[in-house]
Amino acid sequence: MDARSNFPRPIPEFDAQEFWAGCNRGELLMQRCTSCKKFRWLPQPMCPSCNSLESEWVKVSGKGIVYSYTIIAHPVHPAAVSRVPYNVAQVQLDEDPQLILITNLVGVRNEDIRVGMRVQVTFEEHSPGVLLPKFERVSKS
Amino acid sequence: METLKDKTAIVGIGHTEYSRDSRRSEMSLAVEAIRNAVADAGLKPSDIDGIAKFSMDNNDHVFLAANLGIPALRFFAEAPWGGGGGPVGSVLLGAMAVATGMANCVVAFRAMNERSGRGTGRFGLAAVREGAPGARGYLEPYGFFSPAQAVALSARRHMHLYGTKSEHFGAIALACRAHAQTNPNAVMRGRPLTLEDHQTSRMIADPLRLHDCCLETDGGAAVVITSAERARDLRHKPTYIMAGAFGATDRNTQAVVKFLEHPRSESTVVADDLFPRAGIAHKDIDICFLYDHFTPLVLMAFEELGFCKRGEGGPFVSDGKLRWPNGALPFNTSGGNLSEGYIHGMQNTIEAVRQLRGDAINQVKDAEIAFIASGNAVPNTAMIVRR
Numbered sequence A: 001m002d003a004r005s006n007f008p009r010p011i012p013e014f015d016a017q018e019f020w021a022g023c024n025r026g027e028l029l030m031q032r033c034t035s036c037k038k039f040r041w042l043p044q045p046m047c048p049s050c051n052s053l054e055s056e057w058v059k060v061s062g063k064g065i066v067y068s069y070t071i072i073a074h075p076v077h078p079a080a081v082s083r084v085p086y087n088v089a090q091v092q093l094d095e096d097p098q099l100i101l102i103t104n105l106v107g108v109r110n111e112d113i114r115v116g117m118r119v120q121v122t123f124e125e126h127s128p129g130v131l132l133p134k135f136e137r138v139s140k141s
Numbered sequence B: 001m002e003t004l005k006d007k008t009a010i011v012g013i014g015h016t017e018y019s020r021d022s023r024r025s026e027m028s029l030a031v032e033a034i035r036n037a038v039a040d041a042g043l044k045p046s047d048i049d050g051i052a053k054f055s056m057d058n059n060d061h062v063f064l065a066a067n068l069g070i071p072a073l074r075f076f077a078e079a080p081w082g083g084g085g086g087p088v089g090s091v092l093l094g095a096m097a098v099a100t101g102m103a104n105c106v107v108a109f110r111a112m113n114e115r116s117g118r119g120t121g122r123f124g125l126a127a128v129r130e131g132a133p134g135a136r137g138y139l140e141p142y143g144f145f146s147p148a149q150a151v152a153l154s155a156r157r158h159m160h161l162y163g164t165k166s167e168h169f170g171a172i173a174l175a176c177r178a179h180a181q182t183n184p185n186a187v188m189r190g191r192p193l194t195l196e197d198h199q200t201s202r203m204i205a206d207p208l209r210l211h212d213c214c215l216e217t218d219g220g221a222a223v224v225i226t227s228a229e230r231a232r233d234l235r236h237k238p239t240y241i242m243a244g245a246f247g248a249t250d251r252n253t254q255a256v257v258k259f260l261e262h263p264r265s266e267s268t269v270v271a272d273d274l275f276p277r278a279g280i281a282h283k284d285i286d287i288c289f290l291y292d293h294f295t296p297l298v299l300m301a302f303e304e305l306g307f308c309k310r311g312e313g314g315p316f317v318s319d320g321k322l323r324w325p326n327g328a329l330p331f332n333t334s335g336g337n338l339s340e341g342y343i344h345g346m347q348n349t350i351e352a353v354r355q356l357r358g359d360a361i362n363q364v365k366d367a368e369i370a371f372i373a374s375g376n377a378v379p380n381t382a383m384i385v386r387r
Ligand SMILES: [Zn+2]
Pocket: A033, A034, A035, A036, A037, A038, A047, A048, A049, A050, A051, A052
């Protein structure tokens, strides 16, 4: 694939392989300390709270709120040229206020996005074999 | 314990032309800025025995020393994180080397073709690659690349929490632009800015508009640091370094995310250390230089550095507070990164020295003490200097 035609795909590295493998199965996994049970993000080898090196991967609800967002108008990557204006959002997961993911909101018009909006994870294909966690609005019903 | 207080001084300042296309090598920009700074001090390049640079600067210490004709380079170091650690951090590295006897005379500099990309490629453009490793893997697949986009997220959150308006961001842009109008080296001289211009400028990453973003600039800037003792025999009135501080917090694991609700920021860390080390309070500051890469972060820096309360940055920067000559807290008086030229903050230190020498273009009357901070929202460095 021409690198200019799409945004870069994630390259899973040691501390992140479980996360990306989970995404490719359609599961949102978060790293949690087995000792003090604190979640952490990004994936990293040590627990900053208790300095334990042991961790587990826990499937989370995928529910959260829009913490902040931007509508990108100026493309800084060739693949952005045909996509502007597009949204990039921070979603804060219900499990822990420190779990704030960068993502895209899907199925919602840019002008309807609000801080605090309830959202739910969904997985979208980025490229063959790579699923990205994105978020869609939770209907009020 | 011994401290850095008043042991060292900035004794020379120098820069190149600031432009949008230098048509020169980055080494050429570096050596000209350094030669000018050394000459300003009344020294020769061969008097320099230390070089402190930004880690992202493409000029190598050792090749630079060879070009400058430095026979024995005794100190070389670099400060990371560009606009955060670099501009003040490189000066402080030099000051620490001098204070501890590792070197006699250190130059700190930044030189780059940021705008034209001549030679080394344009700085700040998104790399075109198929894979994003490490932390970038959580950002780039979503089309999230630039510092402006990250700042937009913080700005939106600040607006949501505190009712901050785009017009507050505009007040910062307007102050810098007004100051640049008398500065012959300012890239934006001759292009005054109104609030309407700001409010109608094109959107970069909503809510960030074009005039909320610093310039991309080609150029070089350098300062010379030596001991207070030696400084007294040199050409200009010394600018003494009263205190310096480095700071980073544990909120940086997500690289670009700044948690506004986090109790401490990089700026609060440096402010907590800096004022006690200098033995002064915020009210003693006559003039301040904040790293104006993006206007919302300047507003937040005033809060986090303790110049006003958190959430009150918008009102604080309004009503001409930052504008020379009548504002209560003159800020970035040569135009800053937003309007003089984005030499990654080194030009703010140069302007601080001019103000304390008393020969600045927009001279603040009786300026004695200046505060200089590097970038907010990234690992940060700051110092307080006096005449
Ligand atoms: Zn733990």
